[in-house]
Each structure stands twice: as structure tokens, then as C-alpha cells.
Amino acid sequence: MTMLQSARRAAGSAATITLSGSRLLSMGSVAGHSPMSMCAPAVPTHCIARARLAATAAPVPGSSFDMEPAVSAKEKKTEHEKETASYWGVSPTRVVKDDGTKWKWSCFRPWDAYEADVSIDLMKHHEPVTLGDKMARWTVKAMRWPTDIFFQRRYGCRAMMLETVAAVPGMVAGAVLHLRSLRRFEQSGGWIRALLEEAENERMHLMTFMEVSQPRWHERALVVAVQGVFLHAYLAAYLLSPATAHRMVGYLEEEAVHSYTEFLRDIDAGKIEDVPAPAIAIDYWRLPAGATLRDVVKVVRADEAHHRDVNHYASDIHHQGHALREIAAPIGYH
Numbered sequence: 446m447t448m449l450q451s452a453r454r455a456a457g458s459a460a461t462i463t464l465s466g467s468r469l470l471s472m473g474s475v476a477g478h479s480p481m482s483m484c485a486p487a488v489p490t491h492c493i494a495r496a497r498l499a500a501t502a503a504p505v506p507g508s509s510f511d512m513e514p515a516v517s518a519k520e521k522k523t524e525h526e527k528e529t530a531s532y533w534g535v536s537p538t539r540v541v542k543d544d545g546t547k548w549k550w551s552c553f554r555p556w557d558a559y560e561a562d563v564s565i566d567l568m569k570h571h572e573p574v575t576l577g578d579k580m581a582r583w584t585v586k587a588m589r590w591p592t593d594i595f596f597q598r599r600y601g602c603r604a605m606m607l608e609t610v611a612a613v614p615g616m617v618a619g620a621v622l623h624l625r626s627l628r629r630f631e632q633s634g635g636w637i638r639a640l641l642e643e644a645e646n647e648r649m650h651l652m653t654f655m656e657v658s659q660p661r662w663h664e665r666a667l668v669v670a671v672q673g674v675f676l677h678a679y680l681a682a683y684l685l686s687p688a689t690a691h692r693m694v695g696y697l698e699e700e701a702v703h704s705y706t707e708f709l710r711d712i713d714a715g716k717i718e719d720v721p722a723p724a725i726a727i728d729y730w731r732l733p734a735g736a737t738l739r740d741v742v743k744v745v746r747a748d749e750a751h752h753r754d755v756n757h758y759a760s761d762i763h764h765q766g767h768a769l770r771e772i773a774a775p776i777g778y779h
Contacts, residue, residue, distance in 0.1 A: 550728060552652065559779050560731050561744035562751070567702055569750070571695060571757050575764070577686055581693035589700055600708040600717065601658030604745075607701055608651035609668045610675055611752075614694045615644030617680050618687070622769065635774035636759075642776065643752055649729055650745050656723035657738060688763035691756045698753035705746035712739050751778055 540548035540555060548555060573579040596603040619640035626633045660668070683690040711717045722736035730744045755775055762772050 548728075550725060553649065553729060555728075558729050558731050561747040561779055563743050563747045565747055565750045565754075567706070567746070567750055569753065570699060571692070577689035578692050581689050582696050584693055585696040585700055588697075599658075600704070600711060601654060602660055602664055603704065604654045604708070605651060605658065605660055606664070606668060606671070607704065608647055608654065609672055611697065611701060611749075612644050612647035612651065613672065613676055614679055614683075614690070614697075614756075615640040615642075615647065615752075617676065618683055618690070619644065621680075621683055626770075632770060633774075634770035634772060635776050636769045639755065639774035639776045639778070643755065646748055646779075647752070649725075650748065653723055653726045653729070653741060653745070656725060657720070657741075687769075688760045691760035691763070695753050695757035695760060698749050698756065701749040702746055702753065705742050705749065708742050709739065709746070712742065748779065754778075 538554075542548055542555065571578070573582045592603065592606065596606065619637050622633050622637045622640065625631075626637065679690060679693075682693065708717070712719050717738070719737045719739050722732055722738060722741045726732060726741045726744075727734065727736055730741075732740055732744070755778060758775070759769060762769055
């Protein structure tokens with residue numbers, strides 16, 4: 446009799462059914478006893494053994510014992526999202542566009558999209574005045590020389606390299622200001638958000654040009670090396686002199702405006718094919734449906750001109766003896 450009760454307990458506690466990837470658990474045993482053990486009629490030991498053997502045996506594909514129908518990877522992903530959402534209470538955001546179609550970008554949302562101001566003055570330039578200004582200018586010029594040699598007039602790959610570098614300063618400066626705000630218990634004047642917006646905008650430039658030109662393996666390796674060196678160098682520069690660091694980014698953006706202008710000249714001259722604009726660019730900058738690569742380069746150049754103004758402005762604030770937090774940041778300046 447004792448052996449029979451032990452077998453019943455084992456069978457009751459091990460009863461788990463898998464159906465379409467979901468685990469449906471039977472009523473758990475209480476104090477080591479199956480809930481049905483107190484009311485179930487006596488079952489011969491050899492029947493329990495056969496039932497346990499059948500439950501542990503692997504189902505034969507195509508047979509009546511194969512309870513899991515084949516599901517696609519998309520269905521599994523959807524089911525996984527639903528299970529995760531039902532547990533944590535945070536469901537994936539479902540966004541639709543104005544025309545009723547599904548929004549397919551998870552890296553940005555419709556409210557992040559905007560129309561670039563292409564009427565901005567592209568010829569603005571800051572003449573170096575202080576020693577820090579001159580050092581910043583020389584540094585940017587020195588960085589451009591090997592880039593011209595390596596990429597020459599392959600502006601698609603050149604743009605990708607430029608954006609992997611240009612997206613670093615905003616993130617570094619924003620992180621430094623964020624940590625300083627926490628240490629000193631003071632607000633930032635909105636500059637943390639403004640600088641992180643700049644970094645995100647530069648990253649979206651990279652995501653766009655990835656659709657236009659795929660980098661080679663040695664160019665990817667170069668990006669890793671340059672980003673690693675530039676990250677630490679810019680962090681050190683920003684800690685030593687934020688004014689010089691922002692001035693350097695301002696000059697870097699001036700060079701970016703020049704590079705994209707040359708990019709447009711090659712497109713207009715027929716040296717670079719004016720292919721249709723990537724879908725991600727059309728949604729991010731709210732471009733017309735028939736937009737081309739030329740339209741993309743124009744809005745990216747306008748973005749770079751705005752970043753030029755913001756960083757020269759930040760440097761001027763420091764040179765005038767103020768902290769950035771004392772002056773309201775140009776949030777959303779595109």
C-alpha cells in the first residue's frame with residue numbers, strides 16, 4: 446500500500462503538459478501529496494508504471510502523440526512577446542501611421558520624426574581666436590587628412606566613418622554633464638537632453654547610410670579602432686576643457702558640411718547614382734515618397750550645420766565665463 450501511494454504522488458507531481466510552446470501546469474501537490482490522491486480510486490501498480498512510461502516516452506513525429514504543431518519563427522516571437530508582456534505588464538508598443546499602415550521602425554517613433562530646416566546658413570565659420578580654438582581647428586584638420594587619403598571620393602563609406610565619430614561627442618558630453626548633475630545636486634539647463642539628442646541624430650545618419658553603402662571588413666575594423674581612440678581622447682579633452690572640446694566638435698561639423706556638399710556635387714555630376722532614398726530616411730525626415738539620395742544628403746547636411754551652431758554656441762558660453770546649466774539649451778534645434 447505504501448508503494449502504491451508513492452507511485453501516485455510521483456505521477457501527480459510530474460504531470461506537466463506542453464502545448465504550442467506554453468507550459469500548462471497541473472494543480473500542484475500540497476505537502477507532497479497529489480490533489481487527486483485522496484479521492485482517486487485504487488489503480489493497479491502495473492497501470493501506473495505503464496502511464497509513467499508513456500508520459501516520459503518521446504512522441505513520434507506525425508503520430509497522435511505529437512501534441513505540438515509546427516509554428517513559424519514570427520509566431521513564436523509574437524507568442525514570446527505576449528508571454529513577457531503578461532508577466533511584466535509592459536506590452537510592446539503598436540504604432541500605426543496616419544494612413545493606417547503599421548509603423549515598422551523600433552529605433553524611433555513617429556513623434557521623433559521631423560522636417561529638416563535646409564534653409565540654414567551653410568557658410569558660417571568660427572575664426573579661431575584663443576589657443577584652445579586653434580588647437581581644436583588643427584586637430585580637426587589633422588583628422589581629415591588621413592580620411593581624405595583612405596576614402597578619397599567614396600562618399601558613402603566616408604559618411605559612415607564620419608557618423609561613427611560624430612555620434613561620440615554628444616554622448617560623452619551628455620554623460621559627463623549627467624554625472625556632474627548627480628554629484629553636485631544641480632540641474633543641467635537642458636543640456637544633457639540636447640547633447641543626447643545630437644548623438645541620437647548622428648546615429649540615425651549612420652543607420653540611413655548603412656542602407657546605401659555597406660562597409661568592407663577593413664573599414665569596419667577601422668571604425669572600431671578610430672571610435673575607441675576618439676572616445677577616450679574626447680573624454681579627456683572634455684574633462685580638461687569643455688570649451689575646447691565643444692569648439693572642436695563645431696569645427697568637425699563644419700568639415701561635415703563641406704564633405705556632404707562635395708557628396709552632392711558628385712551626385713549632380715552623375716559620378717554617384719541618385720538612387721531612391723531608404724525607407725528609414727523617408728520616415729525619419731518626413732521626406733516625400735519619391736525622395737532620392739540627393740534629398741537625404743541635403744537633410745543630413747542641414748543637421749550637421751545645426752550641430753555646428755550648437756557646439757560653437759556651447760563653447761562661446763564657456764568662454765564668456767558661464768556654465769552650460771546657466772543658459773537654456775536649444776532642445777529640439779534641427
